Amino acid sequence: MIRHNKTPLALAILITVVTCQYAVAQKKNIVILATGGTIAGAAASGTQAAYTSGAVTIDAMIAAVPGIKDMATIKGEQVSNVGSQDMSFEIMLKLAKRINELMKSSDVDGFVVTHGTDTMEETAFFLNLVVKGDKPVVMVGSMRPSTAVSADGPLNLYNAVGVAVDPNAKGRGVLVVMNDWIHAAHSLTKTSTTAIQTFMSPLRGVVGVATYGKNDFYNTPQWKHTSGSEFDINGVNKLPRVDIIFACADMPADLIDASVANGAKGIVIAGVGNGNMNKASLDAAANAAKKGVIVVRSTRVATGSVGRNVEVNDDELGFIASDELNPQKARLLLSLALLKQRSKSDIQNLFTTY
Numbered sequence: 001m002i003r004h005n006k007t008p009l010a011l012a013i014l015i016t017v018v019t020c021q022y023a024v025a026q027k028k029n030i031v032i033l034a035t036g037g038t039i040a041g042a043a044a045s046g047t048q049a050a051y052t053s054g055a056v057t058i059d060a061m062i063a064a065v066p067g068i069k070d071m072a073t074i075k076g077e078q079v080s081n082v083g084s085q086d087m088s089f090e091i092m093l094k095l096a097k098r099i100n101e102l103m104k105s106s107d108v109d110g111f112v113v114t115h116g117t118d119t120m121e122e123t124a125f126f127l128n129l130v131v132k133g134d135k136p137v138v139m140v141g142s143m144r145p146s147t148a149v150s151a152d153g154p155l156n157l158y159n160a161v162g163v164a165v166d167p168n169a170k171g172r173g174v175l176v177v178m179n180d181w182i183h184a185a186h187s188l189t190k191t192s193t194t195a196i197q198t199f200m201s202p203l204r205g206v207v208g209v210a211t212y213g214k215n216d217f218y219n220t221p222q223w224k225h226t227s228g229s230e231f232d233i234n235g236v237n238k239l240p241r242v243d244i245i246f247a248c249a250d251m252p253a254d255l256i257d258a259s260v261a262n263g264a265k266g267i268v269i270a271g272v273g274n275g276n277m278n279k280a281s282l283d284a285a286a287n288a289a290k291k292g293v294i295v296v297r298s299t300r301v302a303t304g305s306v307g308r309n310v311e312v313n314d315d316e317l318g319f320i321a322s323d324e325l326n327p328q329k330a331r332l333l334l335s336l337a338l339l340k341q342r343s344k345s346d347i348q349n350l351f352t353t354y
Contacts, residue, residue, distance in 0.1 A: 028109035028165045030072040031102055032157075033095060034058035035123075036081040037116025039153040041145030054081035056146050058114065064146065065154045071213055072109075072165050084116025084123075084141075089239045089335075092123055096130045096233055103133035110136040110164035114157065117141045117198060120176060121189050125329045128174040128185035128225045129336055129354060130233045136169035137226070139176045139185075143196050152179065152196055155212075162213030169215070172207060173225035182208040184221040186354075189326060191302070202303045203324055224353050231336045240338040242266035242331045246300060247277045253284035266294040266334045270327040275299045275306035282312065289318035294338065294347060298322035298330045308348065320344060323351045 034040065036054030040061060058076035062068060079098060080091045095113065102108045115123055124139050131137055140160035142153035160177040163169050174185040178199045187201035201207075208217035224230075243259040247269055259267050267288060271277050275297030277285070285295045297319050299306050308314050308321035322330040333354055337347050 028072050029107055030074050030110050030112060030161055030164050031108055032058055032062065032074060032076045032112045032114065032161075033098060034061070034076060034078050034081065034114045035084075035087070035091065035095065035116070037084050037114060037120075037141050038145055039114050039116070039140065039142040039157070040081065041083075042147045046147055046149040052145075054083060054116075057081075061114065061146070061153070061157065065158050068158050068161055071158075071161050074161065082116075084119040087116070087119045087123060090237075092126050093233060093236065093239075095123070096127055099127065099137060100130075100132050100233075103131070103135055108135070110169070111138065112157070112160045112164050113137065113139045115139050115141050117143060117178075117190055119328075121185075121199075122328050122332060124174050124176050124185035124188070126332050126336075129229050129231045129333065131174065131226045132229075132232075134171045134227050136164045136166070136172075137174045138164045138169070139174065141178065143194065143198055158213060159210035163210055163215055166215050168217050171220070171227075172217075173221050173223070175207060177210055180209055180211060181206045182210055182215065182217070184223075185225070186221055186223045186324075186329075189302070203305070229354070231339075236339060239335040240265040242268060242335045242338070244268045244270055244327045244331055247271045247281065249278075251278055251281050253278075253280040256281060256284040256288055260288045260291060260293055264293060265338050266296065266331075268296045268298050268322070268327050268330045268334065270300040271297050271306070272300065274304075274311050275321065276311050282317065285319065286317045294320060294334060294344070296320040296322050296330050296334055296351070298325060298327040300327070318344065320348050320351060325351060 040054050040056040042055040058078050079095050120141055138160045140156050142156055144151050163177050176183040179197050183201050184207050187204040188199050190198050191200045192198040241264045243264045245255050289295045297306055305324045306322045337350050
């Protein structure tokens, strides 16, 4: 009688099963929170510029990305479905609170947020200030709708999940993945109305690159963020009004007066050059500051920082200098700062640390 030794075969099968189970067990859990935007947009044809934002659900978006579920166990949630021009503080607060809630769960390893590009830098910076935890939070969008001949959304989403599962993404604050680049929330800004490579981080450079789910990180943002941030939105349902006023040649000072009259608690001047404005507007802004309105000097210029007491005597006029923050990010920081009583010195410190 011939005996067949089944032990090696049985052992091989056992090892294979255990290995597969281990691989599945090691797969990280990523929650994708969808807010809408071009990445969820649809057009009547694949070659037209006009489209409708927020026309595609998160489940449909995930299903359209080959291999994405091989990287992680993915769960999608629809927080909102709007074009990012309609992004509001209400939605931002809802999104941030949901992330903070899920951040506490041991069953969640990271987050991806799909978002329109128009206000992505604002939501990214807001989350960077109020999210409580070091688990990766990665924002992603696209410049072309899902129906375009060469839609950029699927690969962007694939790469975003690849960053969210990467242990090296932990503790770097909120990140934005677009067109193979990994940006920090503090530094990035949208620079083109239509180009695929619209997002740049001109002052600090990109955090890294993402290539088909593989990442190479260059640096860690030095600013305070997420778990190191002092801002707390527990119980917050509304933010103080802060207006942005765009400076230009011969700008009318009554815009500043109107902002104060309509209840603004803070005003950010998108100033010329190093955060400057004409004499009439300087006087109006100084009067606003005397009434208790916090006035921040930022700049309409694409790059560079606004230094304190440079060109304008901030100490004498009672202004705050925005440092590296552009007007839209300065507005968000000031809105959060005004949730509690702070001295102007304390507020100025926030602009150099966040």
